[in-house]
Amino acid sequence: MGATTRMQQGCIVTKCWIKRKELKQKYGATPMRIRRRAKTGxxxxxxxxxxxxxxxxxxxxxxxxxxxxxxxxxxxxxxxxxxxxxxxxxxxxxxxxxxxxxxxxxxxxxxxxxxxxxxxxxxxxxxxxxxxxxxxxxxxxxxxxxxxxxxxxxxxxxxxxxxxxxxxxxxxxxxxxxxxxxxxxxxxxxxxxxxxxxxxxxxxxxxxxxSFEEEPLNKIASEDATEWYEEFKSLIFESKISKYEQNDTLDFKTPTNKYVFVALQMRGDSTQKLANVDMLDMLSMIAENFSDEDVEVVVKRHPLCTDTETAELLESLSSSGLITTSNQSIHSLIRSCEAVFTINSGVGSEALAYLKPVYVFGSCDYQFATHMITTKQDLYVHTHPIKLPKTELTIKKFLYYYRNIYxxxxxxxxxxxxxxxxxxxxxxxx
Incomplete structure (x- = not known):
């Protein structure tokens, strides 16, 4: 975070929270959202x-x-x-x-x-x-x-x-x-x-x-799960498949410091009904959580998002030095990060393939293998230190179950x- 003092950082975060409220007043609780379409002939x-x-x-x-x-x-x-x-x-x-x-x-x-x-x-x-x-x-x-x-x-x-x-x-x-x-x-x-x-x-x-429990994973042989995981990991690493087309045309510049990756979503998406906190409140919480540490917060906006309030908060946090925005491939962003944060995006399940700690702020079908966050205190406790919520073998078995059985x-x-x-x-x- 450079030479910025803890008090200065606290003031910046407070200003961002005030900015968040101003944006709500300006655009209302549900600001106009326009879905940006990919270029077409x-x-x-x-x-x-x-x-x-x-x-x-x-x-x-x-x-x-x-x-x-x-x-x-x-x-x-x-x-x-x-x-x-x-x-x-x-x-x-x-x-x-x-x-x-x-x-x-x-x-x-x-x-x-x-x-x-x-x-x-x-x-x-x-x-x-x-x-x-x-x-x-x-x-x-x-x-x-x-x-x-x-x-x-x-x-x-x-x-x-x-x-x-x-x-x-x-x-x-x-x-x-x-x-x-x-x-x-x-x-x-x-x-x-x-x-x-x-x-x-x-x-x-x-x-x-x-409501998934660990019992079904006990029926999966460790050797089978590990062998399958290695093949799946190679597929993901080599093909870099994803739900949306990723931008690999730019050389990815790894941040100087350690960094965490925040994957944003469409605020009007139905899955946001399942969020424990609003997505923009989540982003502010994460920025504040790491504001006094040598950990950068790298944020990628959803490729179809044109929400005005999201854009203005990203600009505010970015200009304050609390976050860095990126349009790079999620595979590049996940590969070198310390952890992935999202409400309940599919990016979180993709991050499990890299065996990264995943923090979710809302219900999702892969939440068994993640940290579920509901408050600032939860976030602080589970990120000090950042670690996997389960053993690597358990996550491999869950991925095997998720991809092959479910x-x-x-x-x-x-x-x-x-x-x-x-x-x-x-x-x-x-």
Missing amino acids: IINKILNKPARSLAKRGNLSASDFLTAPSYEAQKNKKLIKECRVTINSLAKENKLEIIKQKRPGKLSGKAVTIVFPFSFFGPQNRSSRLGEQSTLTNFLIEALYSIETLGYKTYLIDDRNEAEKQTTEILRLSYHTYGKKPEVLHYKVADLPDYVVLDNCGYSGWSSLT LIDVKKEAAQVKIAQRIKEEAAAL
């Missing part, structure tokens, strides 16, 4: 808008006819075509029905309903959604075959026009939802490409994993079996 942005609208309504043939060639339309074209062929084939055999009305009338045959975002059948409005489109489309294909294997029919419904539950419906796979309800399994893209959450409680901090990798052969098993278990429990 004029063809995709304008000409493909009608095609996107038609896809959302389930008019897939018309959407195809109006789709102009663009990167966003071509990237997953082959996969989308495979999915459409699968849907048409099952429909011809009377094993699938696309339902477009909220009250579709009388339907026959026991069925599993899949509520799916039809918008992913068309060209995407930004390139950052292409990974999600690929993962969800692969999941849908595997889910359709799983349901057919179980001998059930499939009702396919758009998530924007969700139909009422049918008397013939035994179970519903609901997209991007949460809450334990009879006859519902929730699904959503997980923290890394090709991984999907399929849980009867929901995703993130609504997941059934929030999540579904849609690119693996076992995906169909796992989806079918979850459906059978949930149906049997009714």
Whole structure:
């Protein structure tokens, strides 16, 4: 922190907290938030808008006819075509029905309903959604075959026009939802490409994993967990895969001092309902916590965030010398840091692959392997000293369980079996 005295640092932090209150008064409790879209070509942005609208309504043939060639339309074209062929084939055999009305009338045959975002059948409005489109489309294909294997029919419904539950419906796979309800399994893209959450409680901090106990890990052989972890670590280190495209074009300059990494999120994201403290209050707490130590606080803003209050607080803390902002790849930032701090971002689960201490300020599905922080006192106690919350072996076993047993990798052969098993278990429990 340089030659700044403890009293000066305390004054700076106090000013930042005052600034935080001023921003709240200026912009209100929920300031206007505009989602910044990744750059996209004029063809995709304008000409493909009608095609996107038609896809959302389930008019897939018309959407195809109006789709102009663009990167966003071509990237997953082959996969989308495979999915459409699968849907048409099952429909011809009377094993699938696309339902477009909220009250579709009388339907026959026991069925599993899949509520799916039809918008992913068309060209995407930004390139950052292409990974999600690929993962969800692969999941849908595997889910359709799983349901057919179980001998059930499939009702396919758009998530924007969700139909009422049918008397013939035994179970519903609901997209991007949460809450334990009879006859519902929730699904959503997980923290890394090709991984999907399929849980009867929901995703993130609504997941059934929030009550996870260590007992299942005792059944995992240490050798198996360690061998798998080394392969997974190599994959992460070499490919640097992440949910969002990372900036590796700049040379990463490691801070002179030790540093901690703070991963911010979208303040309007649904998972922020699970936060113990507001994200900006978290950032101020962390800045204050390390203000009197030779530890820098490096902060990365969410790539899609354009929240004004977030921008102004970052500027205030940065100009005061309390934090450093970075747009570098999260892999570069995680690799050399002492610890990772976040509300409940997927960056936290990615940091576990590096065996870094992770501090979360809200409920999440990987919280078993983290420090849960609720107050300033919690933060101080758990960062003096900074250390792992569990042994390295326990974290490796948890990662093994999380990636191989809990999540579904849609690119693996076992995906169909796992989806079918979850459906059978949930149906049997009714």
